[in-house]
Amino acid sequence: MSKNPTSHTPIDVGDGAAIPNKNDAGLFTAWRIAFFGAIFVSLYLAFGKSDPYYEIFKFVPDGILVTFKVTFGAILLATCIGLITGLGRISDNRFINGAASLYVEVIRGIPLLVQIFYIYYALGRFVKIPDMLSAIIAMAVCYGAYMGEVFRAGIQSIPKGQMEAALSLGMSRGQAMRQVILPQAFKVVLPPIGNEFIALLKDSSLVSILAVSDLLRRGREYASETFSYFETYTVIALIYLVMTLFFSKLIGIMEERLNAGK
Amino acid sequence: MQENSRLMIEAREVSKFYGAFQALKNVSFSVRDGEKVVIIGPSGSGKSTILRSINRLETIDRGTIIVDGMDVSDPKVDICKVREEIGMVFQSFNLFPHKTVLENLTLAQTVVRKRNRREAEQIALELLKKVGIAEKAAAYPAKLSGGQQQRVAIARSLAMNPKAILFDEPTSALDPEMIGEVLDVMKNLAQEGMTMVVVTHEMGFAREVADRVIFMDHGQIVEEGTPEHFFTSPDHERAKLFLSQIL
Amino acid sequence: MKFLRTFTATAALLAALSLTAFAAPKSIKVATDATWPPMEMVDTNKQIVGYDIDFLKAVAKEAGVAVVIKNTAWDGIFAGLDSGQYDAIISSVTITKERQAKYDFTEPYTSIGQILIVPKTNKTAKVIADLKGKKVGAQIGTTGAMEIKKVTGVELKTYDEIGLAFEDMAAGRIFGVVCDEPVAAHFALQKKEYKDKFKIVGKSFTKEAYGIVVKKGNKDLVALLNKGIKAVKAKKLDTKIHTKWVK
Secondary structure: OOOOOOOOOOOOOOOOOOOOOOOOHHHHHHHHHHHHHHHHHHHHHHHHHOOOHHHHHHHOHHHHHHHHHHHHHHHHHHHHHHHHHHHHHOOOOHHHHHHHHHHHHHHHOOOHHHHHHHHHHHHHHHOOOOHHHHHHHHHHHHHHHHHHHHHHHHHHOOOHHHHHHHHHOOOOHHHHHHHHHHHHHHHHHHHHHHHHHHHHHHHHHHHHHHOOOOHHHHHHHHHHHHOOHHHHHHHHHHHHHHHHHHHHHHHHHHHHHHHHOO | OOOOOOEEEEEEEEEEEEOOEEEEEEEEEEEEOOOEEEEEOOOOOOHHHHHHHHOOOOOOOEEEEEEOOEEOOOOOOOHHHHHHHEEEEOOOOOOOOOOOHHHHHHHHHHHOOOOOHHHHHHHHHHHHHHOOOHHHOOOOHHHOOHHHHHHHHHHHHHOOOOOEEEEEOOOOOOOHHHHHHHHHHHHHHHHOOOEEEEEOOOHHHHHHHOOEEEEEEOOEEEEEEOHHHHHHOOOOHHHHHHHHHHO | OHHHHHHHHHHHHHHHHHHHHHHOOOEEEEEEOOEEOOOEEEOOOOOEEOHHHHHHHHHHHHHOOEEEEEEOOOOOHHHHHHOOOOOEEOOOOEOOHHHHHHEEEOOOOEEEOEEEEEEOOOOOOOOHHHHOOOEEEEEOOOHHHHHHHHOOOOEEEEEOOHHHHHHHHHOOOOOOEEEEHHHHHHHHHHOHHHHOOEEEEOOOOOOEEEOOEEEOOOHHHHHHHHHHHHHHHHOOHHHHHHHHHOO
């Protein structure tokens, strides 16, 4: 992609685990040490130290599954919301633009934890939605605003000439957006979306306050009955670490593939 | 020059403002079917602005522009219909980098002209042959030289069977050794009778191909006439000064 | 000689002072999770009030010690005791074998039982087992949660605060809540938002006793608090407090 005449300005959204870059040797080594170190320590605790670590590892896996469900569900929904918001933010229609901007401003001004509480219990008041879905919606609404800014920046990073060329061929704005601008913008926003995914994976632990039995909640349940707080949170931290490092690596590889594929 | 052929483009008293700055001042001109008009002038003279107003990439504040019988300055007119009929070639090529050369040519054919894929590809391949890069059909634009990219851009515009093509400084972004290949394609087009409006600094091309030369400065048309007259004995001081600077 | 005498006297005095200080601290810090009405809660004046609070104050008065109450989230309230952030917990803590293995308790000071609350629309459920295949909520790490867990086929949902469980039941996300009887009465019978929505079913189905929790091995504090509890019970102060808070 870097060879394209239409070179895109990279979007810098600094959040989440750093996606390892092969060019950054120091970071790459750190990734290896952290990832394999965390796996080694986990295995040692589970099988070498046994009690209560083995019990904890047995207790939490369904929580990992819930964490995944919330994360993947929320990132998909947030991407859709983000795309619509991003398009709204660059719309010439004053009403649509205003609505999208208002949404972004409101969401960015409220702490994530407060929003999650608010959306979850607000949803509960007015519509009957199961808890897991409510949690996913709450996360997605929060992240949708940030994703909207990612998409807006991504779309605006595509040179103006692309839209003009498409229009001059007789395409409508919608056709030009779908056929020309968005396919290019998606490649630009992929790295920031990857970052958002990692951030969301970590922030998904916040849904544990909604009594969604995610990884953190499972750990808290275990600890609150056995009082082995230190051991439990050690395990929970290790599992989160392995997951975020694994996914940041995976996203890094995906990006590399995508760039090389051109 | 076919004096009796119908008007393809007609601009009447066109003005455009950027805040307090007036980019176009009562610009009026017309282009007949089959005519080749070259617009020249120093940078900032408004020549690109008037060209881009023809297919409403720029909006105008006063005046009217009629293209192929349709009023471009009327917001009720479906501008897409105008743009379907009027091709445009840009200084920076503006090929779609995520599509192959062939797909660049077929996209608007299928989306706008509703041609089926096979028909569109056939037309595309013929046009690529015509501009001399049929072998690059499967390549992505990034793999092409600037000259090749601009030839693809011309072919892309031709694929829509336009009634006229607007060229906005088509060779200004090219390395000198590639300018010739693009101008050759344009000359061939001219010979085939394509209606062309060209903004360029290539005076040789203007002299050779243009039916008429329009010289603009400070948002106004200063002088208009045949290339022989303009290049040998222009009437206005500003035109003389401009020619002395670039020739 | 005089000097020596003064020195001995001072030393004796100091020793006596430090001894009493060691035996009976002037002030103890006690944690409570004030989200468990009417046992412990925050009133509209932001004061921590409730059965446990009044009881603790009476005990402290009888034992001759001052108390500082610290509002602490239930999840982790034991961890805070481990790390020495406070000396004791009074927070409707049921004396269980598991808890006794890790912490020391005072004498039991009141008895309660777990009870089930369901929406009024549910006409059939009498016990937790009647809610098979459904979600039933309780506060995390409470005996109520443990009771739900014992019933196979019922999915336990744990909440940071019992109020959130009732709110979720009002939203239709869970189909029952299990908690201490006085708390159930507070939410299902007295709170006006829930009075028309929820009902208590059956009688309490466990026999539990609350105790004050201290760090394992803190025998002096247990003795001091037990002395206070005994005096409170002898004066029948506890029945007065009970009628004040629990209907």
